[in-house]
Amino acid sequence: MSKKELLLGNFAVARGAYEAGATVATAYPGTPSTEITEYIAQYDEINSEWSTNEKVALEVAIGASIAGSRSIVSMKHVGLNVAADPFMTVTYTGVNGGLVLAVADDPSMHSSQNEQDTRYYGMAGKCPVLEPSDSQECKDYTKMAFEISEKFDTPVILRLTTRISHSQSIVNLNERISDEEIIIKPYDKNPEKYISAPANARKRRVIIEERLGKLQEFANNPQNNLINVEYNDKSIGIITSGAAYQYAKEICPEASFFKLGMVYPLPKEAITEFINNCDKVYVIEELEPIFEKEIKSWGLNVIGKEIFPTIGELSPEIVRKCLKEVGELETGSLVVHNIPDEENGQNELPVRPPVLCPGCHHRGPFYILKKLKLNVSGDIGCYTLGSVPPLSAMDTTICMGASIGMAHGFEMAKGKEFAKKSVAVIGDSTFWHSGITGLIDIVYNKGTSTVIILDNSITAMTGHQENPSTGKTLKGDIAPQIDFVALGKAIGIKRVVEVDAYDLNRLEEVIKTEVNTEEPSLIITKRPCILIKGVKFEYKDLYVNSEKCNGCKLCLRIGCPAISFNNETKKAEIDKSLCVGCGLCVDICKRSAIELKNDKEN
Known part of the structure; x- marks a missing residue:
């Protein structure tokens, strides 16, 4: 019997792996993907680990797959760069037990050193890519990914983004498939398949192309729930996926929509039919113009990055602004509730720059x-x-x-x-x-x-x-x-x-x-991180002796959030609510103006 819970997208992915009967999970932590494996670790039925890096994590998962288990490996987008070597070959060898790569992209680089689109890896590796648009789909697509993996003898990428990974929505939870249904396949002792030497790889290369054609047919079939076509106002059609679907749906609820669940390979026949049934079609996708370029290569006319940005994550405000600039929202059916434009400054928040914690080891x-x-x-x-x-x-x-x-x-x-x-x-x-x-x-x-x-x-x-x-x-x-x-x-x-x-x-x-x-x-x-639970720390109750402080600001050079400078008194001050008493400022101050409170009392 199912029940409902409000889950983060990452938690829903973990739940999907659990319900699908996965028995092995590996990862290296990396925002925004970390919570997937942390949540999986709560299930005793799944043997999970933090691997030393993403390459090792994928190699362990590949081994588990060939041994016969359904396996999931999780990482952020740059982690797939590290794991690219085994990834680009396992797409040739194929799998035994289902193998899913949950890869979380980070549009706008909230916690990453670059901005890249994992769909390119799907294209390069000729590997199917699924992209959920909410937590329910995170769970459902994870389960579906295992089925596709085994059906087509291929690893499957589940492409997430920061907003999907870290947003919450209602999810219908189901029981894990029964022990009888969890088929741990026999170890597949098949050197011709799994030894990717040139002679074997050349044969597998042909199989990959055949597999892509079969996957495209599979995606074209509406019964497989990888496309969702919704005809409303046919003067405007929108092709989209993932978080971009949510933004577009909020801004243009009366438009016609073609929502993609499998974002590679694309369902050519179904997309062509949708475009032919609409007067004008926009492609709204986050980051690269992957849908747009392929659709245009088919000789079809769509509008995409001519008006929508390639850089950074999208938002309802950005989608609305782009459509408004080309006059699209002036038609009656597409006018929606007012969302302030970004340039009006109504949604601006105070800037809070990142900073090392008080007492940080570094x-x-x-x-x-x-x-x-x-x-x-x-x-x-x-x-x-x-x-x-x-x-x-x-x-x-x-x-x-x-x-x-x-x-x-x-x-x-x-x-x-x-x-x-x-x-x-x-x-x-x-x-x-x-x-x-x-x-x-x-x-x-x-x-x-x-x-x-x-x-x-x-x-x-x-x-x-x-x-x-x-x-x-x-x-x-x-x-x-x-x-x-x-x-x-x-x-x-x-x-x-x-x-x-x-x-x-x-x-x-x-x-x-x-x-x-x-x-x-x-x-x-x-020195242990100051935030680790259970770490004993010798606290020092520090204060600034205003009689000794000459306002030189030397103590500010360590960048501690607990130390500030009072422009009225021209003295340094220590915020007791932030100070952890590490004592670095005591060592730095040349006038010994920062003292232990207990010393003063004694």
Whole structure:
């Protein structure tokens, strides 16, 4: 018997995997996809894990699929870049148990270093792509993806976007299919299929093209619920999918709609019929003009990116503005309730720039790096905020794990003297993700770069997920803790130093020493993330002694949100509601104007 719940799109995907009988789930955490696997972990029936990176996560899921289990792997869009190598080949080999890739795009880059459209990967890999437009479809399409995967012997991408992943809507929940219905297929011992050597791959290449044709026929059939055609006012037709469908439907409820559930391959016959039945057709899609280009290649006339933006996520306001500019909303049937234009400023909110938390482990190391005027090759994580004022201590950030290889590139381009003025900075989880290979490269190629691992004991940026050095698994079970020091020495680094991230004097001394050595060195700064539950923290009740403070603003250079400057008194102030008492400001103040409250009372 079904029941209804209000679910995030990500939670609904997890529920769909559960109801479909999935038994293996893998992922590397990355906003906006993280919650999928966190929610899956609540189901004991599904063997789930945080993998070290997305490539490994997909490889584990592929292995589980070939072994016979329905498997789901989740990641954000840039994670698919990391997993592209196995992805582009598993589309050739095909699957045994159903294999679903839940990939969350991030239009407008709310928490990402680039803006890309996963539908391109579907096209490049000749892999079907489904795109839900609400939480109910997140659940339903996940279940459907497993069925399509097994029916057509292919992995299936479930393309999500930030708004769909993190929006809530009502979902009808059903029971998980019974144990009798969950068929764990026999291990498919089939070397000709699964060994992608050239002789085998050439045969599979032909099969892929045949499969695409069958998938297109499947998508064209309305009974498969992958297209939803709604004829209303036929003077205007709209072809759309995902979140864009919700925006367009809100603005033009009386228009005719062709909503796509499978966004690759496209159902050519059904789309052609829809366009022929409408006077004018708009294609409204988020990010790239993928529908538009293919439809136009068929010789059909549609209007798309001539008026709708390619950059950034859409919204009801943007859709309304674009249609209004071409006079479309002047017709009576398409006039809707008033939504303020963005340029009117009615929806503007105060700007709140991102900032490291009070007591953050990363603040001390970046303060010292800026003080020493070093060239800093950075990486992806909370610590990327070390690049913004007032710390301004990071020069580059490209992708996960790139910092170490780039620091070695600095040395290869500029020599050892430049290396003495440079460091690579990387977080603990990011190091496990893709930093190890870069560090090994430095050792193997006789580099002398200094690498700093900012070990805050958790994968902090995406919401405190476990990683190989935390000692726990996704499900909270005790796990081996991989030791940074032992690893560094095992790969041949002789100079490995651990240092307290709050001990600024010691930290400065260590960094100065290590950058000036002509051999590779590894520094591990240690302090747990201030927000980890259960971490014991020695709180210091700090205050500014106004008699000693001369208003030099030196304490503001660490960028702590708890410290501000009173323009009337010309003195620094500490906000008790934000201060965690880490004591960095005490060490920085040259006039000893920041004191312990208890010291004053004594």
